[in-house]
Amino acid sequence: MAWKSRTRSLQVFDTGQSADTVEWCPVPPCHNILVCGTYQLQKGAGVDEATPTRSGHLYLFDFRREAPMSPPLTELQRVDTPAILDVKWCHVSVSEKAILGAAAATGELQLYAMSASQEGSRSLQPLSSLEVGAERLTLSLDWSTGRMDSSDVRVVCSDSAGCISVLSLDEGSLTTLSQWKAHDFEAWISAFSYWDTQLVYTGGDDCKLKGWDLRMGPSCPTVTSKRHSMGVCSIQSNPHREHILATGSYDEQVLLWDGRNMRQPLSETATGGGVWRLKWHPTNPDLLLAACMHNDFHILHCQQALESSAGACPIVASYILHNSLAYGADWSRVSLDEPAPCSPVAAEPKESFAESRGHLRIQYESPTASFDTSLEDDTGRYIPESVTAPSSAPAVGPAPTPDHDAASVSCLxxxxxxxDHMLHVWRWDWTPEEAPQGTEQR
Known part of the structure; x- marks a missing residue:
């Protein structure tokens, strides 16, 4: 079955400071809530010139599609914080509130609770914070609740000293359960196995991927892999398929693993850029979003690789409208049942085209305007609406033949x-391509 892939930019927002992490809220009824964290390095002055400071902002947005010509994203709140390196929502409500965790450059894990006013507006209120170590940066965090299980709410975080901390959340307060030295250099990433939350995976600048069983204590890892040739900076457990793990590295490879046999990955996919973040789709077990630093954002289809170890995962869509390091990425649970809107002719931006790896890159005249004019053809290349697509183009990869994806996929x-401190909100539509009339569809 042939499939047509199409992406559309809905809005571009200038965050002012360098943007490095975004997260949609997974807790109903707050799926329309989005947060973005920023990181700004500021050189010291005078006697403190040798001691730079790292500041940031935490943005809270509301996504609404009320009118075709109105920007869907509304800024609700901007919180001044230390520089933020990662944010993650707890997947379940705690005391009937959505909880956000932020990894701060001060070596703290900060928690915020989202509250609603009588008028219905939402805001983030500080809940708790805990310093995981002095003179270090907290680099990542993950919640144990990835399968929407609220029976045991814990957080794992990693830091620039190579240490891993496991924390519990009880009555709004954080408590350290264990902390250990896991990597020789920066521990870029830490993640729970969502199927067995006594298992934790970590990756570091020492090029090692490690697994830890908290029941055995952190004195020795249960898994140590040097399969990545550079620093390991992204890990996520698949919440839909037991034992499946995705990892990414500065070596520009996405590896899929079966946690029962970590000697060899199930699949290896080259992305053309260091893989800073990986996110499994919230409901589809086969779709994986990758933020690839110098090579934009890509959506991988992993079904064949997982079910038959059939080589690399095909890239079914790419979003190339950013002009800087691709760092933060996340799927929304907002339903997009309505058809994609038409592009407003009067609001089309000026376009200048520079060919890059076979793509046409659109430069926006106003980075904070709301445009709906970027298209992607079924080979993954962007084509402006006023330009006719070429008749032939190199394929992105082998076309997937999903068994259960007969229906269209529409994602926010x-x-x-x-x-370039830019936040983009966009949609992706993936639909079966109808066979021409008079032609039998195989």
Missing amino acids: LATCSFY
Whole structure:
């Protein structure tokens, strides 16, 4: 079955400072809530010139599609914080509130609770914070609740000293359960196995992927893999398929693993850029979103690789409208049942085209305007609406033949990039391509 892939930019927002992490809220009824964290390095002055400071903002947005010509994203709140390197929502409500965790450059894990006013507006209120170590940066965090299980709410975080901390959340307060030295250099990433939350995976700048069983204590890892040739900076457990793990590295490879046999990955996919973040789709077990630093954002289809170890995962869509390091990326649970809107002719931006790896890159005249004019053809290349697509183009990869994806897929996503401090909200539509009349569809 042939499939047509199409992406559309819905809005671009200038965050002012370097943007490095975005997260949609997974807790109903707050799926329309989006957060974005920023990181700004500021050189010291005077006697403190050798001691730079790292500041940031935490943005809270509401996504609404009320009118075709209105920007769907509304800024609800902007919180001044230390520089933020990662944010993650707890997947379940705690005391009937959505809880956000933020990894801060001060070596703290900060928690915020989202509250609603009588008028219905939402805001983030500080809940708790805990310093995981002095003179270090907290680099990542993950919640144990990835399968929407609220029976045991814990957080794992990693830091620039190579240490891993496991924390519990009880009555709004954080308590350290264990902390240990896991990597020789920066521990870029830490993640729970969502199927067995006594298992934790970590990756570091020492090029090692490690697994830890908290029941055995952290004195020795249960898994140590050097399969990645550079620093391991992204890990996520698949919440839909038991034992499946995705990892990414500065070596530009996405590896899929079966946690029962970590000697060899199930699949290896080259992305053309260091893989800073990986996110499994919230409901589809086969779709994986990758933020690939110098090579934009890509959606991988992993079904064949997982079910038959059939080589690399095909890239079914790419979003290339960022002009800086692709860092933050996340799927939304917002339903997009309505058809994609038409692009407003009067609001089309000026376009200048520079060919890059076979793509046409659109430069926006106003980075904070709301445009709906970017298209992607079925080979993954962007084509402006006023330009006719070429008749032939190199394929993105072998076309997937999903058994259970006969229906269309429509997704809302958010991505952010670093030095140009841009947050993009966009949609992706993936539909079966109808066979021409008179032709039998095989």
